[in-house]
Amino acid sequence: MEKHFWPNNWVFILAAIGSAAGLGNLWRFPYLAYEHGGGAFVLAFIIANLVIGIPLLTLEIGLGQMTQSGASNAFGYIKKQFRYIGWAVLTLGFMVLSYYMVVVSWGINYFGASLHLGWGNNTEGFFFNNVLSLSSGVDVVGNISWPVLSGLIIAWVFVYLAVHKGVQSISKTVVWTATLPFAILAILILRAVTLDGAVDGLKLFLIPDWGALADPKLWLAAFSQVFFSLSLAFGIMIAYGSLKKRTDEITKGVLWITGGNFLVSIMSGIVIFGTLGYMASQQGVSVLNVIAGGPSLAFVVFPQAINLLPAFNITIALLFFGMFLLLAIDSAFSLLEAVVVSFKDKYSQTSNKKIAFLLSLAGIISGLVFTTAGGLYILDIVDHFVVNYGLVAIGMFEALLVGWLWKEKELENFINERSKLKIGKKWRISIRYIIPLFLGWLLIWNTVNEFRVPYGDYPTWALLYIGVLPLLLIPVVAFIIEKLLSKNKRE
Numbered sequence: 270m271e272k273h274f275w276p277n278n279w280v281f282i283l284a285a286i287g288s289a290a291g292l293g294n295l296w297r298f299p300y301l302a303y304e305h306g307g308g309a310f311v312l313a314f315i316i317a318n319l320v321i322g323i324p325l326l327t328l329e330i331g332l333g334q335m336t337q338s339g340a341s342n343a344f345g346y347i348k349k350q351f352r353y354i355g356w357a358v359l360t361l362g363f364m365v366l367s368y369y370m371v372v373v374s375w376g377i378n379y380f381g382a383s384l385h386l387g388w389g390n391n392t393e394g395f396f397f398n399n400v401l402s403l404s405s406g407v408d409v410v411g412n413i414s415w416p417v418l419s420g421l422i423i424a425w426v427f428v429y430l431a432v433h434k435g436v437q438s439i440s441k442t443v444v445w446t447a448t449l450p451f452a453i454l455a456i457l458i459l460r461a462v463t464l465d466g467a468v469d470g471l472k473l474f475l476i477p478d479w480g481a482l483a484d485p486k487l488w489l490a491a492f493s494q495v496f497f498s499l500s501l502a503f504g505i506m507i508a509y510g511s512l513k514k515r516t517d518e519i520t521k522g523v524l525w526i527t528g529g530n531f532l533v534s535i536m537s538g539i540v541i542f543g544t545l546g547y548m549a550s551q552q553g554v555s556v557l558n559v560i561a562g563g564p565s566l567a568f569v570v571f572p573q574a575i576n577l578l579p580a581f582n583i584t585i586a587l588l589f590f591g592m593f594l595l596l597a598i599d600s601a602f603s604l605l606e607a608v609v610v611s612f613k614d615k616y617s618q619t620s621n622k623k624i625a626f627l628l629s630l631a632g633i634i635s636g637l638v639f640t641t642a643g644g645l646y647i648l649d650i651v652d653h654f655v656v657n658y659g660l661v662a663i664g665m666f667e668a669l670l671v672g673w674l675w676k677e678k679e680l681e682n683f684i685n686e687r688s689k690l691k692i693g694k695k696w697r698i699s700i701r702y703i704i705p706l707f708l709g710w711l712l713i714w715n716t717v718n719e720f721r722v723p724y725g726d727y728p729t730w731a732l733l734y735i736g737v738l739p740l741l742l743i744p745v746v747a748f749i750i751e752k753l754l755s756k757n758k759r760e
């Protein structure tokens with residue numbers, strides 16, 4: 270079967286920005302900035318982008334482009350046994366995808382509710398009771414929530430349609446999903462900053478507390494945010510790189526992707542904090558009382574703020590949740606495509622459609638557990654362990670493999686032959702030393718803290734079985750996949 274590529278390098282750049290810009294920019298970045306010294310965090314984030322984001326992104330895209338294959342074969346190119354690490358990366362990604370799609374489903378429910386501001390005045394009740402039917406704790410799994418399951422199926426249909434023809438359908442989709450958020454953010458910024466009290470919110474987001482730069486927690490947060498935000502260590506950028514022509518430019522593209530992703534983060538922060546400032550002033554409370562990050566920001570606090578707007582509430586609601594969906598959906602399908610590409614490498618005769626369909630079906634089934642009444646708790650625990658341990662460990666391996674176990678400067682030469690902007694010693698230092706050392710530190714730091722203060726108010730058994738066990742199973746699953754696939758080799 271003939272291999273297809275991105276129509277041109279710009280479409281690839283858009284697709285990569287689409288993957289990078291997601292909920293991490295919308296609800297994670299602004300909150301982290303607020304927690305860690307405002308503008309000081311923004312500076313640390315820029316530094317982290319330069320020191321680890323750009324080098325690792327260059328590595329992943331270059332590796333994919335050079336080997337013309339997804340994570341599994343790309344690592345296998347370095348050494349055959351490393352294919353197995355590629356499958357571990359993809360298994361982790363698939364886990365993230367299963368619950369990320371459930372969040373998309375919540376977004377779909379809210380987009381629908383926006384039409385009539387269906388959350389009413391009790392936005393908390395709407396989210397936890399009407400949408401989630403949340404149970405009393407993680408020990409009560411309870412029934413499936415129908416609104417969430419319906420949203421999940423709709424979300425998967427979209428994602429399937431986006432990837433069913435591989436790079437061809439993705440190219441058509443990202444032209445919209447990766448550009449419209451910029452336009453919507455611009456509109457929402459204009460609205461937010463012209464509201465009374467917006468300035469008070471913006472101060473919390475942007476005024477730097479330089480003293481915070483001395484706190485290691487700020488650096489840990491900035492570095493791990495770069496990782497998560499640029500969709501690194503999921504095999505995504507390797508897969509997207511593998512769909513580039515071997516002759517395409519690399520390093521300038523990396524700068525565009527990093528810059529675009531940064532812009533979405535800053536713009537989101539302005540929208541979020543401007544709006545929170547207004548909301549606080551309407552309610553006559555300090556902004557500190559209304560600040561939130563994560564799901565409660567988007568699904569509890571923001572709907573409240575929308576209720577309080579002087580005019581065009583429904584339009585703003587549709588724009589906000591429309592943007593939420595656009596940001597999330599191309600991050601989600603990039604995760605699916607990463608897995609599809611690696612299976613396609615193995616089964617080159619099987620159609621893209623079939624692989625995408627089977628994986629989507631598997632995704633719905635593995636997402637079911639997050640649609641139950643206890644689903645939010647389960648999602649929260651899985652997310653915590655995957656992001657803080659799984660991702661970090663994989664990123665460390667990736668840099669170690671390429672930095673130390675690869676005999677030649679093959680990748681570096683490959684990248685430089687195609688790019689005006691060259692990489693060299695600084696890049697090597699980052700890959701060999703800075704990234705592994707930093708990620709090692711992060712892993713130890715997180716583990717020590719986990720023992721000191723276990724995550725959330727969850728019972729220990731829940732953290733062990735829902736959080737730790739799945740992570741431990743990832744290498745096992747990867748091993749099984751690799752064994753099965755090498756047995757049924759059809760090539």
Ligand code: PHE
Pocket residue numbers: 288289290291292293294365369497498499500501503505600601604
């Ligand atoms: N980069 C995405 C974000 O910032 C997160 C993500 C990572 C999503 C990997 C999918 C895959 O939201």
